[in-house]
Amino acid sequence: MHMADALVSPVVGGIMLAASAGAIAYSAYKCKDDLDEKKIPLMxxxxxxxxxxxxxxxxxxGTGSSGHIGGGILLAALLGPFPAFLTITAVLLIQALFFADGGLLALGCNLWNMGFYSCLVIYPLVFRPIVKKGLTPTRITTASILSVVIALSLGAFSVVVETLSSGITELPFVTFLGLMIPIHLAIGLVEGIVTGGILVFVYKMRPELLETSVENKKLAKTVSIKKVVGMLLVFAVVVGGGVSVFASTNPDGLEWAMKNVTGTTELAADGSVYETAADIQKATAFLPGYGFKSTSEEGSVAGTSLSGIIGGGITLLLAGGTGLLIYAIKNKKKNQPDA
Known part of the structure; x- marks a missing residue:
């Protein structure tokens, strides 16, 4: 559900960038108290x-469409809502800058639609109350499916509102909404099942990870999460470097809805703002579309695998580095003598 720049006007893009920047700043501020230093590697x-x-x-x-996980609920369940939002920010920023996945002008929209709702709204209001009654595999799965479906539906609705506010007349509100919501309900169901499965697996290995996020507490010093972190790292390498080459080539839910309305998955946008954003992205994206820049190699198995490994590595450094920076600032302030 990554929006391209052509789907938003400069005004809407700017407003959403400001709103998402505010959410990032607030999350970083809350992490001064809520960040568990033992979970920084997990970030x-x-x-x-x-x-x-x-x-x-x-x-x-039966649709000719495809979907992918958003990951916000999964992140919030393991890290807590505020570290989760900072982590998904790192993911979407790396995708936009280095892989041209999602526009730079639309980055604020994508952060809001894919991260804000899931991490900062639905996790605390839906997921947490369900599992707070008692963490069981059934409750975890139920909370995962319900939370992901609601969060993804809110994100899909926001896409439609953002295009309407941008004056994208090629995507009439009612028709576009009538396609976006049903397809993302289906995508959300699949993601919810996947999220629930991963969380149940982690819960059986190290229940404290989910318990501390639900109770907004920190892991005890005696609790080791090295095994979980190691297994998740292997999972990331295998999926990004191997399984990714078998991804569906069908258009995702947003592209599918656009194609059914306009007959194409891409819309054109003219103006200096769009040109500047495109020039920046062209300069920074060294593996655009998760493939090599040369036409003959783009989309190749090697390009996709390399993108998965490099992209995952950069995201690991940025997300983990963000956690380390917040922790270092927190410790520095704590150790400063009172004036």
């Missing part, structure tokens, strides 16, 4: 997992 590894996971488009039978 990096989970960033790599979500990057890899979003490369896997799965087919929605």
């Amino acid at each position: 990096g590894v989970m960033g790599a997992v979500i990057f890899a996971g979003q490369m896997i488009n799965f087919t929605i039978p």
Whole structure:
């Protein structure tokens, strides 16, 4: 559901960038108290997992469409809502800058649609209350499916509102909405099942990871998560470097809805703002579309695998580095003598 720049006007793009920047700043501020230093490595590894996971488009039978995980609920369940939002920010930023997946002007929209709702709204209001009654595999799965479906539906609705507010007349509100919501309900169901399965697996290995996020507590010093982190890292490498080459080639839910309305998955946009954003992205994206820049190699198995490994590695460093920076600032302030 990554929006391209052509789907938003400069005004709407600017407003959503400001709104998402505010959410990032607030999350970083809250992490000064809520960030569990023992989970900092997990921030990096989970960033790599979500990057890899979003490369896997799965087919929605009978539609000609496909979908991929958003990952916000999965991140929030393991890290807590505020570290999760910072982590998915790292994922979407790396995708836009280095792989031309999602526009730079539309980055604020994508952060809001794919991260804000899931991490900062639906996790605390839907997922947490369900599992707070008692963490069981059934409750975890139920909470995962319900939360992902609601969060993805809110994101899909926001896409339609953002295009309407941008004056994209090629995508009439009612028709576009009538396609976006049903297809993303189907995608959300699949992602919810996948999310529930991963969380149940982690819960059986190290229940404290989910318990501390639900209770907004920190892991005890005696609790080791090295095994979980190691297994998730292997998972990210295998998915990003191997499984990603088998992703569905069908258009994702957003592209599918656009194609059914306009007959194409891409819309044109003219103006200096769009040109500047495109020039920046062209300069920074060294593996555009998760493939090599040369036409003959783009989309190749080697290009996709390399994109998964490199992208996951960069995301790991950025997400984990963000956690380390916040922790270092927190410690520095704590150790400063009172004036």
